Amino acid sequence: MTTIPVLTLLTIVLCAGILIGGLLAVLLDSMVSAVISAGLASLFASVVYVVLAAPDVAMTEASIGSGLTTMIFLYAIRKTQNNISTDKAEDEE
Amino acid sequence: MNNISLSEITVIISAVLIFFSIVFGIIRLAVGPNTVDRVVAIDLLTIVTIALIALLAHQAERYIYLDVALVYGLLSFLGVLAVARFLERGI
Amino acid sequence: MSALIVNEVIGNLLLIIGSLFLFSAGLGVLRMPDTYNRIQTGTKATTLGTILVLIGLAFLHPAWTLKLIILIFFVMLTNPVSSHALARAAHTIGIFETETTVIDQLKTANDNIDSNESCTSTETTE
Amino acid sequence: MNILADFPISLIVLCSGFGLILLGLWGMLTQRHLIRIIIGFSLMDTGIHMVMVSIGYVTGGTAPIINDAVPMSEAVNMVVDPVPSALVLTAIVIGLGVTAVMLSFAVRIHRAHKTLMIDKLTESKW
Amino acid sequence: MIKRMFIFIMLALMAFIFFNLASNYTESDSLSKLGQYYVEKGPQEIGAPNLVTAVVVTYRGLDTLGEVTVLFISAAGVGLLLRRSRRKQDEQTKKSDITHKAASEIVETATELLLPMIILFGIYVFMNGHLSPGGGFQGGAIIASGTMFLLLALPESHLSRLMIAVTESLSGFSYVVVGVLGVIWAGGFLDNRFMELGTYGDLFSAGAIPLIYTFVGLKVGFELSAVLDRFRQEESGSA
Known part of the structure; x- marks a missing residue:
C-alpha cells in the first residue's frame, strides 16, 4: 500500500513543474528562454501521461514536444529578428 | 506495515x-542568469x-x-541541440 | 533461488547508487559557480546515473535486458553530442570564464587557426 | 500519508491542466508580441490535453495494451479508457500543425510590417 | 486600465467555471460503456493487442482520415504562406545572405551514425503500432525529427521537394485506397478485416493495421519534414 503515496507525490511534483514552466514561459523576457520553458511543460506532461497509464499519448508528446515544436519556434524567431546585433545582446542578456 | x-x-x-x-533543475531553470x-x-x-520513466515501468511492472523512455533516449538531445545551434547562429 | 536474491540485491543497490548520482547532478547544476561547470555536472553525472539505474533494472527484470541495452546505447550515443554543442554555443556567444578560470584552450586553438590561415574569422573571440 | 491518498491522481492532473489553460489564456491576453501569444496558445493546448487524459483515467488502471501482464479476460477490470487517449493522440499532432500555420502567419506579417508587436499592427484594427 | 479589468474578470470567470468542474469531479472506478465495449470486443474483432490503435485506426478511422487531411492542409498552408514572389526574392537574396555557422565536426559525424538509427526507430514504431505503444503519428514525428537533425547538423543540405511531395501523395492515396478496399471486401470504410487477422500478437497480424499505419506514418513524417523544410528555406531559389 505504500506505493500509492509515491505516485501521488510524483504527480504533485510533476504538476508543480508544469505550472512553473508555464508561468516562466509567460513571464520571462528572453524569447528563447520562454520557448525552453514551454518545452519543460511539454516534457513533464509526457511523464504525467505515463503515470496516467496512457503510453501512446506520452510517446506522441515526447516525439513532438521534445524537438519539433522547439525547432519550429526557433525558426520563426530567427526569421522575425529585425536586427542581428540587438538579438545577440538579447541572447546573452 | 512491516511487510x-x-x-x-x-x-x-x-x-x-x-x-x-x-x-534543483527547476530552480536552476527559474533563476538561471x-x-x-x-x-x-x-x-x-x-x-x-x-530514469524516471524506467522507474515507473519497474513500479507498474x-x-x-x-x-516511451526509448523515444526520449533517442530524441531528447534534439531540443538541446536546436537551442545550441540557434545560439551560435547555425540555423 | 539464491541467484535470484543476489540479482535483486545487486539491482536495488545499483538503483540507489544511480539515483544518488542523479541527485548529485541536480545539486551540482544548482550550486556550481559558472556555466561551464554546470554543463559539466549536468551532463556527465546524469549520464552515469541513468546508465546505472537502467543496469539495475536489467538485474531486477532479466526479460527487459535487450530493450534496456538499446536504451543505454542511445543515451551514451546522443548525450555527449548535445552537451558538446551546448558548450560550444556557450563559448561562441561569449559567455566567458569566471575569475578562477586558468586557461581557455578553445580560444587559443581558434586564434592559432586564424593566424595560420590568416583569413578573417567570422566569430569575434575578443 | 493519508491526506495525500485522499487526492486521486487524476484530480491533481485535472487541476493543473485547468491551471495551465488559465496560464496560457493569461499569456495570450496580456502579451503584446505575436510569438509570445503563440507560446501561450501552445501552453493552452497542453493543458487541454492533460484534462482530457485525466478524464479517461480509471482508479488503479494500467495501459490498454493486452499482453502477458494484462490477460484478455481480465482486461475490462484493469485498463483505462482507450477513447480519450485516441482522441488526444491525434489532437497533439494537429496542435503541431496549427502552431506551424500560426507561426508562418507571424513570419508573413513580419515580412510585410517589419514588426510583431500587435500595438503597431493597426491596419486591421476595428 | 479597463482592458486589464476585463481580462481579470474573464480569467476569474474561467477559474470559477473550472473550480466548479473540478470540485464535482470524482475519479471513475470502472470504464464507460463505450470503453467497455471497445475493451471487450476489440481484441476479437480487430485482433490488435493495443486497444488505442484499434480505436484510432478502425473504430474511429474516419477521425484519423480527417486528421490526416487537416495535417495536409496545414502543411500546404505553411507552404503557401512562406512562399516568396520572384521580384522580392532577388533583393532579399542579396540582403539576407546569412552564412550559417557550420556545425562542429562531432555533430556532423554524429549525423552519419544517428540518422539511420532514428529513421529505423521510426519505422519500428509504426510497424509495431498494434503491439506496443506507438503508431503512425509517433513514427512519423520521429522520422520528421530525423529530418530536423539533418537540418541542424548540415544546414545547407538539400532536400528533394519532388521526392517529399511524391511520397506524401502516394502514401495518402494508398491510405484511402486501403480504406476503400475495406468497403469492398469487409464491413466498411477502413475496416481492417479484408486481410486475415493472423496469429494474435504477431508482427503481421491484426489485418490491415500495419499497412494502414505504415502509410499514415510515411505521410505524417514527410509532411512534417516538408513543414520544417519550408520554414528553413527562405533565401533559396525554387519556390
Whole structure:
C-alpha cells in the first residue's frame, strides 16, 4: 500500500513543474528562454501521461514536444529578428 | 506495515532522490542568469526523465512503458541541440 | 533461488547508487559557480546515473535486458553530442570564464587557426 | 500519508491542466508580441490535453495494451479508457500543425510590417 | 486600465467555471460503456493487442482520415504562406545572405551514425503500432525529427521537394485506397478485416493495421519534414 503515496507525490511534483514552466514561459523576457520553458511543460506532461497509464499519448508528446515544436519556434524567431546585433545582446542578456 | 519488501523501499528512496534532482533543475531553470544555464537545466531534466520513466515501468511492472523512455533516449538531445545551434547562429 | 536474491540485491543497490548520482547532478547544476561547470555536472553525472539505474533494472527484470541495452546505447550515443554543442554555443556567444578560470584552450586553438590561415574569422573571440 | 491518498491522481492532473489553460489564456491576453501569444496558445493546448487524459483515467488502471501482464479476460477490470487517449493522440499532432500555420502567419506579417508587436499592427484594427 | 479589468474578470470567470468542474469531479472506478465495449470486443474483432490503435485506426478511422487531411492542409498552408514572389526574392537574396555557422565536426559525424538509427526507430514504431505503444503519428514525428537533425547538423543540405511531395501523395492515396478496399471486401470504410487477422500478437497480424499505419506514418513524417523544410528555406531559389 505504500506505493500509492509515491505516485501521488510524483504527480504533485510533476504538476508543480508544469505550472512553473508555464508561468516562466509567460513571464520571462528572453524569447528563447520562454520557448525552453514551454518545452519543460511539454516534457513533464509526457511523464504525467505515463503515470496516467496512457503510453501512446506520452510517446506522441515526447516525439513532438521534445524537438519539433522547439525547432519550429526557433525558426520563426530567427526569421522575425529585425536586427542581428540587438538579438545577440538579447541572447546573452 | 512491516511487510514492505526491499524492492519497494528501493523504489521510494530512488524516487525521492530523483524528486530532489528535478526540484534543483527547476530552480536552476527559474533563476538561471542566462539562456545557456536554462538549457543546461532542461538537459538535466530530460535525462532524469528517462530514469524516471524506467522507474515507473519497474513500479507498474509493464514492459511496454520502456518504449516511451526509448523515444526520449533517442530524441531528447534534439531540443538541446536546436537551442545550441540557434545560439551560435547555425540555423 | 539464491541467484535470484543476489540479482535483486545487486539491482536495488545499483538503483540507489544511480539515483544518488542523479541527485548529485541536480545539486551540482544548482550550486556550481559558472556555466561551464554546470554543463559539466549536468551532463556527465546524469549520464552515469541513468546508465546505472537502467543496469539495475536489467538485474531486477532479466526479460527487459535487450530493450534496456538499446536504451543505454542511445543515451551514451546522443548525450555527449548535445552537451558538446551546448558548450560550444556557450563559448561562441561569449559567455566567458569566471575569475578562477586558468586557461581557455578553445580560444587559443581558434586564434592559432586564424593566424595560420590568416583569413578573417567570422566569430569575434575578443 | 493519508491526506495525500485522499487526492486521486487524476484530480491533481485535472487541476493543473485547468491551471495551465488559465496560464496560457493569461499569456495570450496580456502579451503584446505575436510569438509570445503563440507560446501561450501552445501552453493552452497542453493543458487541454492533460484534462482530457485525466478524464479517461480509471482508479488503479494500467495501459490498454493486452499482453502477458494484462490477460484478455481480465482486461475490462484493469485498463483505462482507450477513447480519450485516441482522441488526444491525434489532437497533439494537429496542435503541431496549427502552431506551424500560426507561426508562418507571424513570419508573413513580419515580412510585410517589419514588426510583431500587435500595438503597431493597426491596419486591421476595428 | 479597463482592458486589464476585463481580462481579470474573464480569467476569474474561467477559474470559477473550472473550480466548479473540478470540485464535482470524482475519479471513475470502472470504464464507460463505450470503453467497455471497445475493451471487450476489440481484441476479437480487430485482433490488435493495443486497444488505442484499434480505436484510432478502425473504430474511429474516419477521425484519423480527417486528421490526416487537416495535417495536409496545414502543411500546404505553411507552404503557401512562406512562399516568396520572384521580384522580392532577388533583393532579399542579396540582403539576407546569412552564412550559417557550420556545425562542429562531432555533430556532423554524429549525423552519419544517428540518422539511420532514428529513421529505423521510426519505422519500428509504426510497424509495431498494434503491439506496443506507438503508431503512425509517433513514427512519423520521429522520422520528421530525423529530418530536423539533418537540418541542424548540415544546414545547407538539400532536400528533394519532388521526392517529399511524391511520397506524401502516394502514401495518402494508398491510405484511402486501403480504406476503400475495406468497403469492398469487409464491413466498411477502413475496416481492417479484408486481410486475415493472423496469429494474435504477431508482427503481421491484426489485418490491415500495419499497412494502414505504415502509410499514415510515411505521410505524417514527410509532411512534417516538408513543414520544417519550408520554414528553413527562405533565401533559396525554387519556390
